[in-house]
Amino acid sequence: MDIDIKNAKIDLIQWLTTIEDPSLIQKLMQVRSDESNDWWESITESEKESITKGISEANHGALKPYSEAKKIYEKWL
Template sequence: MNTDLQIQNKKLELIQWLSTIEDLSFLEKISDLISRERKKDWADEISDVEKQSIEKGIAQANEGKLNPHSKAREIYGKRP
């Protein structure tokens, strides 16, 4: 079964299951969880070292210190 179909099936299962819940406090907990997940920003979940690396890369790009993609492939050994 392909992934898209699995995702759609899981969504339908959850919709059906949620439609049977009668406990308001439980539904509120689920709603709170969803709200928290929507508010998450990937930048809040990375380490300080990763943030510093991103900032360094942005600074280098702003200074025009860029390498072409071919150079990155050469450095990291990936070939087409």
């Protein structure tokens, strides 16, 4: 598998050197940018607050047993 990834990278590098279309280069640059963005920056403030609250509760031992959580969220699982 590792060899396949190395070969794929080499193929992509060779292909990139032949691209003349500026719009395709822009699309590829956008993909690169999107991949390097932190998911935390793309979620809402409400989602951030909810996650922060959950972490705080977990750090203070205010956790529910799995069986309770399963009952609450069963309809979505």
